[in-house]
Amino acid sequence: MKIDGNNIRPGNVIEHKGGLWRAIKIAHTQPGKGGAYLQVELKNLRDGTKLNERFRASEKVDRARLEQKDFQFLFADDDMFTFMDGVTYEQISISAEDIGDDAVFLQDGMQVRIEFHEDSPLGVALPDKVTLEVVETEPVLKGQTVSSSYKPATLDNGLRVGVPPFVKQGDKIIVSTAEREYVARAE
DSSP states (O other): OOOOEEGGGGGGGEEEEEEEEEEEEEEEEOOOSSSOOEEEEEEETTOEEEEEEEETOOOOEEEEOOOEEEEHHHHETTTTEEETTTTOOOOEEEEHHHHHGGGGGOOTTTTEEEEETTTTEEEEEOOOEEEEEEEOOOOTTTTTGOOOOOOOETTTSSSSSETTTTTOTTTTTEEEEETTTTEEOOO
8 A cells, every 4th residue: 555655654564675664753854945754763574673764745655554463472482472363273473583572571361463464473562551560679768658759670570660669579560561661550
C-alpha cells in the first residue's frame, strides 16, 4: 500500500531500501528555503540498524502489510522463546534477538500479539503493564515516607526500577513495559 511521505506515523512499518523499517520518531520540518519535509528515524526490523531519512509530501512510500495474531507465551529455551496460537494451537519459536530487550517481561501464560510479514514473525507486542515481585530493596528509614523520592528495587525478572519508599521486599508492583517504570502497587 502506497502512502504519501508526510503520512508516516511512529509505529508504521515501511518497505524502504530493500528492507522493512519501523518509524520510531518523526519531526515535521519546514526550512526557510525549499519545501517542507518529514524527518523520520527508522529502525530496521531484521538487523536493528537505525537510519534517518527525509520524506517529502510528493514522495510515495510502501507501507508494509502486517498481520497481527494473538499468542500465548509458553517457555524459553536457551535463546529461543516459544509461543502458541490459542485458536490453532500452532507453536512458533522466536529468537531472543528478534524480541529484544522486552524478553525480560515475558511470563508463563502471558498473552502477546505477534506481527507477521509474509508469514515471518517480526516482533512481539507485550501488554502495557505487567505485575512483578520486588525481591530486593532498601528498608524504609523513619521519616523518609514524607519525601517523594524513589528508592531502587530489584524485581523477580532482574529488572531494576525506582519505587516509592513504602514498597518493601515481597510486594507485588505493576510496571509499565514501555517506560520500564513503577506504576502502582498491585492489589
